Amino acid sequence: xxxxxxRGQAAQVPPLLPDGGASAELNPRPAEPRGRAGxxxxxxxxxxxxxxxxxxxxxxxxGARVELTADHTAALGADGLVVPGVGAFAxxxxxxxxxxxxxxxxxxxxxxxxxxxxCVGMQVMFDSGVEHGVQTDGLGQWRGVVEKLDAPVVPHMxxxxxxxxxxxxxxxxxEDERFYFVHSYAAQSFTQGHDDAADPRFxxxxxxxxxxxxxxxxxxxxxxxxxxxxxxxxxHPEKSGDAGATLLENWxxxx
Amino acid sequence: xxxxxxxxxxxxxxxxxxxxxxxxxxxxDAGDPVELAGRYDAEGADExxxxxxxxxxxxxxxxxxxxRRTADQVFVPLTVGGGVRTAEDVDRLLxxxxxxxxxxxxxxxxPELVSEIADRFGSQVLVLSVDxxxxxxxxxxxxxxxxxxxxxxxxxxxxxxxxxxxAAALGAGEILLNSMDADGTESGFDLEMLAAVRGRVRVPLxxxxxxxxxxxxxxxxxxxxDAVLAASVFHFGQLTVGQxxxxxxxxxxxxx
Numbered sequence: 001x002x003x004x005x006x007r008g009q010a011a012q013v014p015p016l017l018p019d020g021g022a023s024a025e026l027n028p029r030p031a032e033p034r035g036r037a038g039x040x041x042x043x044x045x046x047x048x049x050x051x052x053x054x055x056x057x058x059x060x061x062x063g064a065r066v067e068l069t070a071d072h073t074a075a076l077g078a079d080g081l082v083v084p085g086v087g088a089f090a091x092x093x094x095x096x097x098x099x100x101x102x103x104x105x106x107x108x109x110x111x112x113x114x115x116x117x118x119c120v121g122m123q124v125m126f127d128s129g130v131e132h133g134v135q136t137d138g139l140g141q142w143r144g145v146v147e148k149l150d151a152p153v154v155p156h157m158x159x160x161x162x163x164x165x166x167x168x169x170x171x172x173x174x175e176d177e178r179f180y181f182v183h184s185y186a187a188q189s190f191t192q193g194h195d196d197a198a199d200p201r202f203x204x205x206x207x208x209x210x211x212x213x214x215x216x217x218x219x220x221x222x223x224x225x226x227x228x229x230x231x232x233x234x235x236h237p238e239k240s241g242d243a244g245a246t247l248l249e250n251w252x253x254x255x
Numbered sequence: 256x257x258x259x260x261x262x263x264x265x266x267x268x269x270x271x272x273x274x275x276x277x278x279x280x281x282x283x284d285a286g287d288p289v290e291l292a293g294r295y296d297a298e299g300a301d302e303x304x305x306x307x308x309x310x311x312x313x314x315x316x317x318x319x320x321x322x323r324r325t326a327d328q329v330f331v332p333l334t335v336g337g338g339v340r341t342a343e344d345v346d347r348l349l350x351x352x353x354x355x356x357x358x359x360x361x362x363x364x365x366p367e368l369v370s371e372i373a374d375r376f377g378s379q380v381l382v383l384s385v386d387x388x389x390x391x392x393x394x395x396x397x398x399x400x401x402x403x404x405x406x407x408x409x410x411x412x413x414x415x416x417x418x419x420x421x422a423a424a425l426g427a428g429e430i431l432l433n434s435m436d437a438d439g440t441e442s443g444f445d446l447e448m449l450a451a452v453r454g455r456v457r458v459p460l461x462x463x464x465x466x467x468x469x470x471x472x473x474x475x476x477x478x479x480x481d482a483v484l485a486a487s488v489f490h491f492g493q494l495t496v497g498q499x500x501x502x503x504x505x506x507x508x509x510x511x
Contacts, residue, residue, distance in 0.1 A: 087377030159511040211257040
C-alpha cells in the first residue's frame with residue numbers, strides 16, 4: 001500500500017533486481033542504463049491490452065528509448081516502466097497477472113524505480129475495481145475503489161480540463177491544457193493516509209482532479225496522481241497532442 | 256461543461272488513397288491519408304476519422320498500413336470505419352494503432368456483433384455509425400427516422416432512434432449519427448433527429464451530415480451533440496477546423 005512516498009525508504013528495501021542492483025538512490029546506475037545516446041530507457045508493459053503502439057511512439061517522440069515487452073529483466077531494469085490499459089478492469093488485471101506484471105510493479109516501486117500507469121493502467125493501482133457488480137482486486141498501491149462514473153453522458157470521452165495541484169511536476173507547463181479521456185470508470189476519492197505521515201521525510205501524493213464536480217456533470221474523479229516513483233493518468237497523454245507530449249517529456253526527463 | 260465538443264474531420268479512403276481531391280495548397284500528396292491526417296491534427300482536429308470505402312478485402316489490407324503510418328505520426332485519437340464485420344477486423348485495426356473502430360451495416364445484420372466487440376475490447380473502442388433518414392411513403396417508424404444501408408440508398412424499416420438506443424445498451428461506446436437527408440446539402444445538421452437521439456441515449460453522440468457553415472456546428476452542439484464530424488467542407492478548404500472552433504468558442508461552446 002502506498003499513499004505517500006517516504007524518501008529514502010528505498011534504502012531499507014532489499015535488492016530485488018535480478019542483477020542485485022536495487023534503487024537509483026541506493027546504487028549507482030549500472031554500466032549502461034541510458035544507452036549509447038544517453039536517452040532514458042522505457043519499457044511499455046506488453047500484456048495484450050492497451051493502445052500500446054501509440055504509447056510507444058509518443059514516448060519515442062519525447063526522447064525515450066522504448067521497448068514493448070513483458071520480459072521481467074527488461075521491465076525491472078528499464079529506467080521507467082509504463083503500464084498501459086484500456087477496456088475492462090478485470091480483463092486488464094488478468095492480463096497483468098498473466099505476465100506477472102503485478103510483481104514487476106511491486107518490485108520496481110519497492111526499489112523506488114519509476115512506474116507510469118495510463119488509463120486502466122492507473123485504475124489497477126487502486127485496491128479494487130467494480131464492474132457490473134463484480135469486484136476485482138487491483139494492485140493495491142493506493143486505497144480506493146474504481147467505480148462507474150455517474151454522469152449524464154458516459155463514457156467520458158473527449159478533451160477535458162484538470163485541477164492540477166501546486167507543485168505538480170508531471171503537468172508542469174500544461175496545467176491548464178485539455179487532455180484526452182475515454183473511460184466509464186474512475187476512482188472518485190483518494191485517501192492520503194499514510195502510517196508515516198508524521199515522518200518528516202513523508203511527501204504526500206499530488207493528486208490532480210477532473211474539472212468536473214457538479215450535479216450537472218457528475219462527481220469529480222482522480223485524473224492523475226504523482227506519488228513518489230508511481231505516477232499515473234486517467235487520461236491518455238499519448239493521444240493528447242502536444243500537451244500530452246509535454247507531460248510524457250516531463251516524466252521521461254525525471255527518469 | 257468541462258468536456259470540449261470535439262471537431263472531427265473525416266477522410267474517405269479507397270484502397271489507401273483519399274477519395275475526392277483535397278484542396279490544401281501546399282500538400283505534397285493530396286491523396287495520402289497519412290499526410291492529411293497530420294494536417295488536420297496540426298489545424299487542431301480533436302480526432303481524425305478514416306472511412307474505408309474500398310470495395311474489396313484485398314484493398315482493405317492497405318488500410319492497415321495507412322492506420323499504422325498514421326498512428327506513428329498523429330497523436331490525437333484515430334477512428335477507422337468501413338467494412339468492419341467481425342471482432343477480428345477490430346483487433347487488426349486496433350493493433351495497427353486505431354483507437355476506435357466504426358461499425359455500421361454488419362451490426363444491423365447481426366446486432367450481437369456490438370456486444371462481441373464491446374466485451375472483448377471495451378465499449379470505448381466501438382463507434383456505432385447510424386445512417387438515418389426521415390421516413391417517407393409507406394415506411395413508418397415510431398420516431399419518424401429510419402436506418403438505411405448502402406450509403407442511404409436502401410431503407411431497412413428499422414427505427415433509427417430505437418436502434419441507437421439498443422446499440423448503446425449492447426455496448427456501443429458512442430453513436431455516430433449521420434443524416435442521409437442532410438448529407439451533401441451543406442444546409443446544416445438534422446437538429447431534430449439529433450435531439451431525438453440525444454433524448455434517448457447516454458453515450459456520446461457525434462453529429463454528421465449537412466455541415467456547410469461554422470454556425471451549423473454551433474447548432475449541433477446546442478442540440479446535444481458531443482462531437483461534430485464533417486468531410487467535404489474541410490477537404491475542399493471551405494472551412495478550416497480552426498474557423499469552426501472559433502465560431503463555437505464565440506458562441507459559448509467549449510472547445511479545445
